[in-house]
Amino acid sequence: xxxxxxxxxxxxxxxxxxxxxxxxxxxxxxxxxxxxxxxxxxxxxxxxxxxxxxxxxxxxxxxxxxxxxxxxxxxxxxxxxxxxxxxxxxxxxxxxxxxxxxxxxxxxxxxx
Amino acid sequence: xxxxxxxxxxxxxxxxxxxxxxxxxxxxxxxxxxxxxxxxxxxxxxxxxxxxxxxxxxxxxxxxxxxxxxxxxxxxxxxxxxxxxxxxxxxxxxxxxxxxxxxxxxxxxx
Numbered sequence: 001x002x003x004x005x006x007x008x009x010x011x012x013x014x015x016x017x018x019x020x021x022x023x024x025x026x027x028x029x030x031x032x033x034x035x036x037x038x039x040x041x042x043x044x045x046x047x048x049x050x051x052x053x054x055x056x057x058x059x060x061x062x063x064x065x066x067x068x069x070x071x072x073x074x075x076x077x078x079x080x081x082x083x084x085x086x087x088x089x090x091x092x093x094x095x096x097x098x099x100x101x102x103x104x105x106x107x108x109x110x111x112x
Numbered sequence: 113x114x115x116x117x118x119x120x121x122x123x124x125x126x127x128x129x130x131x132x133x134x135x136x137x138x139x140x141x142x143x144x145x146x147x148x149x150x151x152x153x154x155x156x157x158x159x160x161x162x163x164x165x166x167x168x169x170x171x172x173x174x175x176x177x178x179x180x181x182x183x184x185x186x187x188x189x190x191x192x193x194x195x196x197x198x199x200x201x202x203x204x205x206x207x208x209x210x211x212x213x214x215x216x217x218x219x220x221x222x
Contacts, residue, residue: 009152032209043116043202043213044155089154096209099145099170104154 004092006103013080014111021075021106023090028071030092034100035064035075038087047088048075049096080110115139118203118214126222131190133217135203143206144186146170146178148199149216155202161186193221 006023013019023033034049050057050064050073057064061078077084087107091100116137125131137144146158157170159178167178175197177189190197198221204211 006154034210036211041215043204043215044211045213046210049209097143097206099157099160100211101157102147102155104152 004090004101004103006090006106008106009104010107010109012109012111015081017080017110019077019080019084019108019110021088021090021108022072023074023092023103024070024072025092025101026071027092027094029094030101032093032096033064033066033073034091035062036089036091036102038089038105040086044087044089077108080108082110082112084108085110116203116205116212116214118201118217120217121215122218124220124222125193127194129193129221131193131219133188133201133203133219135186135188135214136184137186137203137205137212138184139205139207139212140183141205141207141212142183144180145204145206145211146176146186146188147202147204148172149202150199158188158201190219193219195221197221 004025035047036044037047038044048059048062052068063076066073087105089105090103093100119134142163145160147155156172161180179187201217204213
């Protein structure tokens with residue numbers, strides 16, 4: 001089974017800090033890399049996604065950085081807020097419509 | 113109303129009992145999935161279906177079965193529940209890329 005490895009498992013930052021969550025993958029056929037955000041008691045929801053033809057994608061305060069040669073990608077949250085406290089999952093798939101392989105998840109806490 | 117609805121939301125059962133978790137979606141998507149979430153293990157794929165006549169095993173299908181009754185309905189069964197199947201279960205539907213998840217079914221097997 002192809003894997004996606006995610007770190008850290010948990011992360012605590014102060015309001016305004018820039019938490020960074022990292023993921024690494026093995027399968028070079030992966031070409032779609034989404035991040036999902038999950039609040040307590042809810043299902044995960046798509047936050048942002050990137051394809052390997054670009055090295056960075058920004059949506060508001062959320063940025064994905066992608067390093068194809070290293071087979072790594074990361075999520076940065078600028079000016080983090082307590083409302084960003086959630087579990088974040090990275091994922092990968094061979095095409096955008098195929099099944100996703102998820103990382104282990106990172107529980108982020110942003111303190112006021 | 114939620115686009116993906118799971119029932120029940122919470123269930124406590126005993127070892128050896130048969131359990132069915134149901135999922136329905138109103139988005140008209142062909143693809144549906146069942147995932148299991150455990151702390152530190154992320155979301156692991158149990159079964160998936162790309163249309164009504166298609167059923168595929170995921171990473172951890174042992175001890176589970178599924179039924180795709182219609183495009184909108186995809187149910188997960190535990191034929192004889194065991195304690196290590198205690199987990200949070202998610203159903204999801206998919207169109208061209210984004211997965212749309214239900215709110216989860218928390219199952220406890222005593």
